[in-house]
Amino acid sequence: MKIKELHIRNIASIEKGDIDFENGLRDAISGEKAPLFLISGDTGAGKTVILDCIAMALYKKTPRIEGVANSTKNDYVNAEGETLRVASLEQYTRLGISERDECYSEVRFEGNDGINYHARLSLGMQRGRKLLKHRSPKWEVKKGDADWIAGTTEVANTILQAVGLTFEQFGRMAMLAQGQFATFLTGNKTEREAILEQLTNTERFSKYGAAIKNLFDRAKTTCAQIQTEYDTEKAHILEKEEKETLITEQARLEAEKKDLETKIRQNEERLTLTTTLEKCRKDKASAQQALEQLEETANSESYRADTALVNGWDHTTVQRRTYTRMKEAHEKREEALAKEPLHRSLFNQLSADLALRKQEMRLQSDAIEKSNQWMAAHQHEEEIYGRSGEIIQKIHQYEDLLKNIQELASQIEAENRKTSPLKAAAEESRLAVEKATCEVNAKQQAIDTLSRQREAMNPASINQLLEQANQTYVSVRQLQQTLQAIEAATAETARLEKDIDEQEKNLASLHEEARKTEEALRSAKEKDEKANNLLHTMRTSLEEHLVTLRKRLITEQADTCPLCGQHIGHIHPDEDFKTVLTPLEKEKAATGEALNRANKVNEEAKRRLNTASGIFQTQKRQLAEQQKKIATAKENALHTALQSDMNPALPMMPQVETTIKNTDETIRQLKAKQQEAEELQRRIHRLLEEKRPLDATKTTADQTKVQADKALDVHTQRLHQLNERKEAEEQNASLLASDLTTLLARLMPDWQQDTAGTRQQLALASHEYNNRKKELDAATQRLLTMQTTTTAIDSARTHILRLHADWEMPVVPMAYTCRNINDEWTRLFAQTDATAQEIQECTHICTDCRNTLNEYYQTSGTTEASLIALMERENELLEARQRINLLQASITSRRDAIATAQKQQAEAMEKLGIREEQAIPDLTSLQEERTRLAQTRDQLLNALATANSKLEEDKRNQNKFNLIAAKLETAQKNLAKWDRLHARFGGTRFRTLVQSYILRPLLNNANIYLARITDRYKLTCSEENEQLAILVLDRYNKDQVRSVTVLSGGERFMISLALSLALSSLNRPDMNVDILFIDEGFGTLDEKSLDSVMSTLERLTEIAGQNGRRVGIISHREELDERINVQIRVVKKGEGRSRIELSGTMPG
Structure with missing residues (x-):
């Protein structure tokens, strides 16, 4: 951005x-x-x-x-x-x-x-x-x-x-605010990781690591859960011996169950057959008694009466239907005859309406004839009346054209009066523009003169020379400091050489002293060894004799020791006895102490010798480094001197002082020229300020001239346009008048004298003609409609008279109110026709039915009265029929029950193997046997169910255990895979690994800036840098590596600034800011360090990663x-x- x-x-x-x-x-x-x-x-x-x-x-x-x-x-x-x-x-x-x-x-x-x-x-x-x-x-x-x-x-x-960029990223990329320079340098691992994550887009590796850790934790939890299930399920599996015992027991119980089920089935069969046999005998006796009672009922009077009613009704079905049909036809014929008077009355009303319609039709025909005569008289004017609208519109256009011609003539006259003032204004504006142009050109010439003077001075070259002089001044100042440092280093080198000579003499005496102490130590060791060997020999021999002697005394149960004469109870302990009997120990102690003293003296001599040797080696190394440093400094000084055109053969310091003085004078002269260029620029600026109102005046004059010229052009064009429009309007009016004269020459030859009256007269005449024509067309259409309606009505009336010729009679014309007269006639015809047909059909039905019934009466000897009486008992028929059917069904049911009982009794006796005269088995004994067998079966089934349940449960447990074992194996493999990944990349390890690879090029980039600020320090890090720690290599102290926490405020600022610049350039393509603001931090720098920092910032755009970037310093x-x-x-x-x-x- x-x-x-x-x-x-x-x-x-x-x-x-x-x-x-x-x-x-x-x-x-x-x-x-x-x-x-x-x-x-x-x-x-x-x-x-x-x-x-x-x-x-x-x-x-x-x-x-x-x-x-x-x-x-x-x-x-x-x-x-x-x-x-x-x-x-x-x-x-x-x-x-x-x-x-x-x-x-x-x-x-x-x-x-x-x-x-x-x-x-x-x-x-x-x-x-x-x-x-x-x-x-x-x-x-x-x-x-x-x-x-x-x-x-x-x-x-x-x-x-x-x-x-987020706010935090913007702060890192564009705003190095107060107190934030050393955040990345001295911060902890978490802070450095967060900054690198924001700038290098490594947050995805954090997510990868977290995902790997989550998958590892999940795999570990899953494996632990499955292991728990595995251990739990393994305890539920039966041992092999226990399982084999259960299988054997299961087979035995199955065999016993099969035998027992056979006995139970046989018992159930005999019990069922015995129960069936007793039941059949009882059912047979009961059914026989019920059958006898039903047969008595079938022979009673009431049953015979019901049978007669049902048979009589079933045998007269056709006759009853015929009688009913004849009765219905007679009723319908009477109803139809009652409708005819109403139909006749409606016929008379509709006939009167028809007579009125015919009368109106004749009157309408006479009126049409008169209208046709009027239209014939005005037929020659039809063309004009048909185009009346067009003609009236053209008259309107002709009137508008005349009006426009008059208005255009007035406008042309008004425009002609404006011509002279507009030409005068255009000439005045032209003169004003010429004057303003002369004044502006004069001022611009003065500006151009000063600009050429300033360009001749070449300000850019002055700035470049000034920058080169400043660089020369800085390099010579550094050369002066280097020469002073070389002088001090030379003095330090002489001091080191003197110290080395003294230290070398001291080392010789210390070597001699160490040799003497070494010989004394060796002599003391020999004496101590000799005393120790003698003491050890004597102590060993004495211990062996004492042990042997005391064992012997104990064996012989003696009271006095033969060696010392004491009572066995008063013998000294071993330690006391040894002290008394071993004077060699004193000698051994004395030689030991002498050996210790000799050893301490020798170690002290060696320590002094080693210390002196270390100091001597350090001084020699320091001397070599100092000499190397002096040589390097002299080489750099020689290089700088040659660049500054100095003579190496002559003394350097006077030349340096002369060069500084000359460079200072050059800088002063260049700054004077720079100020002179600035003065010219200010004079140019003042002239530009003076020219600005002149430019405004010229612009205003130009605008005024343009407006005046434009107004004159517009006026000329408008006058020309008005004349052209007037000529066009006059031509159109002439053509239109010619057309109208051609159309109205015969009817209205003087139409131009009063165009408004002509329009009104033509409109009225045309309106009257069109109205009469529309009325004639409407009347003709109405007559056709009346004729069509009358024809249809006459046809319907003729059809009705064919059915009822007696309805014809004269009528008085009178209107009949209805919605549609055709529908009324059609409806009347349909009703009269249907009524006539219904009367005819009913008469025919009555005749046929009467003939059929008379034939039945003669054949059967039955009368019409008996048939009517039978039909009147229809409500008793259903109950009678139900009583008959119920009795017959009961008789049949009892007979079937007797037969079934006999058959079941025979089958049961055959299965039991007994005959009719033999006694049946005892039912109570059979029931007791069934109870006993059921109890035995229940016990057997319980035992079998227990064995089966254990085996089934063991089978389920085994299958479940196998599944869990397979899952456990899979989970363990999965855990092993994620364990390997988690050990390398889990959690923050992946991000730290990636960032540790990013940190080294970042430090290399920071070292580019740091080298331009100071050549003393270089940023580095360890090979295995899991903590993302940053170390400082001090070139002035033998390339010693140390922590950044021991740096001074100014040193920390320079290193932090270089690191911050590297961080701000380590951006993604979408994280660019064109300005870097640096807030304070310069107060901790000395003049030399400030010069180095400023030189670096001035050349920031030349350094990789900062192309086109600008720097704003707040200080x-x-x-x-x-x-x-x-x-x-x-x-x-x-x-x-x-x-x-x-x-x-x-x-x-």
């Missing part, structure tokens, strides 16, 4: 500030964009506020507020009684402003997509009930020329997509004022207010 502009209104101490980073920060001498600019001002003026304003507009955060601890529970009350959080953005509202004052920070920048964005954070005050209070921050963003977008989420997403050091021309000054105005001024820049 590119930061282009910053606009500040009443933020913190800055009252107003507008900074154009893209075009405003151009060097006043070279006119190019300043690669390095300074943000300066007194302490407390608000230099760092500029960084805060950029951050709050882009991220609604600032570096200072983000560093506040316990920000959510840390409030205070201000003087107005308002409660604010110590980490709130409202605190940036400048004190003392009113609710009407603007308060915002706005940044215009170009995003990674090449589109310009505006990001703004607005603060301010608002009026409460009594007092002013802070307004809540309002965050907005605008993309291109689109509308402002509000809402924290929407704004944050838009800016993040455009910039490609109040006076030395930077002299070195950096382009400056943004924050100037105090008093009362806590500041303003922003630009210095050393091209005039805007």
Whole structure:
């Protein structure tokens, strides 16, 4: 991204500030964009506020507020009684402003997509009930020329997509704020990992590591769970002997079960047959008794009466239907005869309506005849009346053309009066333009003259020569310091050589002393060894004799010792006896002490000799290193001297002092020329300021001339257009009048004398003609409709008279009210026709039915009265039929029951093997046997079920165990795989491994910057660098490697700056910021280190990874004022207010 502009209104101490980073920060001498600019001002003026304003507009955060601890529970009350959080953005509202004052920070920048964005954070005050209070921050963003977008989420997403950096990443890439230089250098592993993760996109490796750890933990948990299931299930499996015993027991119980089931089945069969036999005998006797009672009922009078009714009804089905049909036909014929008077009355009404319609039809025909006669009389005018609308429209057009011609003539006359004033104004504007052009050209010639003078001075060459002189001055100063260092180092070398000579003499005496102590130690060792051997021999022999003697005394049970004469109970212990009997031990102790003293003396002599040797070797190594260092320094000094055109054969220091003096004079002269160029630039600027109003006057005169010329041209074109329009209108009017005369020559030859009257007369005549024509067409259509209707009605009336000829009679014409007269006649015809047919059909049916019944009466000897009486008993028929059927079914059922009982009895006796006269088996004995067998079976089944249950459960357990064992094997293999991966890449190991490979090129990149600042230090790290630790190699101290924690403040700043620059250049393609702001940190540097740092920053764009990047330094050091021309000054105005001024820049 590119930061282009910053606009500040009443933020913190800055009252107003507008900074154009893209075009405003151009060097006043070279006119190019300043690669390095300074943000300066007194302490407390608000230099760092500029960084805060950029951050709050882009991220609604600032570096200072983000560093506040316990920000959510840390409030205070201000003087107005308002409660604010110590980490709130409202605190940036400048004190003392009113609710009407603007308060915002706005940044215009170009995003990674090449589109310009505006990001703004607005603060301010608002009026409460009594007092002013802070307004809540309002965050907005605008993309291109689109509308402002509000809402924290929407704004944050838009800016993040455009910039490609989070707040933390932006702080690392573009803002090296106060106190944050050494964060990466001296931070712990977690802090360095977080920074590298943000800048190098290694967060995905953290996710990979976490995923691997999760999979490992899951595999480990799964394996442990399955192992627990395995151990639990293994305990549930039966032993082999127990399982074989259960199988044998199961087979025995199955065999017993089979035999027992055979006995139970035989018992059940005999019990069932015996029960069936007794039941059959009882059922047979009961059914025989019921059958006898039913047969008595079948012979009773009531049964015979029911039988007669049912038979009589079933034999007269046809006759009863015939009688019913005849009766229904007679009733329908009577109903049809009753409808005919109504039909006749309706016929008479419709006939009267028909007579009226015929009368109206004759009148309509007479009126049509009269209309045809009128139309024939006006037939020759039909063409004009048919085109009346067109003719009237043309008359309107003719009237409009005449009116337009009159208006155009008036406009032409008015335009002719404007011609002279417009020509005079054009001439006056031309003279004014010529005068303004002369004045501008004169001023421009003066500007061009000064510009050529300034170009002749070649400001860019002056700047280049000044930079070269400064570099020469710095290198010669360094050469002077190097020569002084060589002189001091030479003195140090002489001192070391003297010390080495003295140390060499001391070593000789120490070697002699060590040799003597070594000989004394060897003599003491020989004496001690001799005494020790003698003591050991005597002690061993004595111990063996004492042991033998005491065993003997105990065996012989003696009271007195033959060796010492004491009672056996008063013999000394072994230790006392040995001390008394061994005087050699004193000699051994004396030789031991002598040996210890000799050993200590010898070790002390060796220690002094080793110490002196170490000091001697160290001094010799230091001497060699110092001599090498002096040689290198002399070589570098010689190289620098040759570059500075010095004579190596002559003394260096006078030449250096002369060169410094000459270079200083050269710098002074170049700065004078630089100031002269700046003075010329200021004079050019003043002339440009003087030329600006002349340019404005010329622009105004040009615009006035253009407007006057344009007005004259417009006037001329308009006059020409009006004349052309007038001629065209007159031609159109002439053609239109000719057409109208041709059309109206016979009917209205004088139409032009009164065009309005002609239009009105033509419209009335045409209207009358068209109305009469429409009325004639309508009347003709109505007559046709009446004729069609009358014809249809006559046809229907004729058909009705064919059925009822007696209905014909004269009628008086009268209207009949209905919706459709045709439907009424059609409906009447259908009704009369249907009624006639129904009467005829019913008469025929009655005749046929009567003949059939008479024939039945004669044949059967039955009368019509008996048939009617039978039909009247229809309601008794159902009950009679049910009684008959029920009795017959009962008789049949009892007979079947007797036969079935006899058959079942015979079958049971046959199966039991007994005859009719024999007794049946005892039922009670059979039931007792069944109970006993059932109990035995239950016991057997329980035992069998127990054995089967154990075996089935063992089978299930075995299958489950096999499955768990297979799962355990798979889980163990999976765990072994993830264990190997987790040991190498799990957790943060993967990210640390990747970052450890990234750290070394990062340090190499940092060393590029560090080498340009100082040649003393180089950053490095260990080979196995799991902690991502950074070490410093000190070239001035024999390339010793040490920790960064022991560095001084200035050293730490230089190394941290180099590392920060490397970090800011170690970015992804979507993480570019064109400006790097460095806030303070220069106060810890001495003049030489400051020169090196500034030289590096000035050449930052030439170093890899920083192409096109600019640097803004925030500092109040006076030395930077002299070195950096382009400056943004924050100037105090008093009362806590500041303003922003630009210095050393091209005039805007």
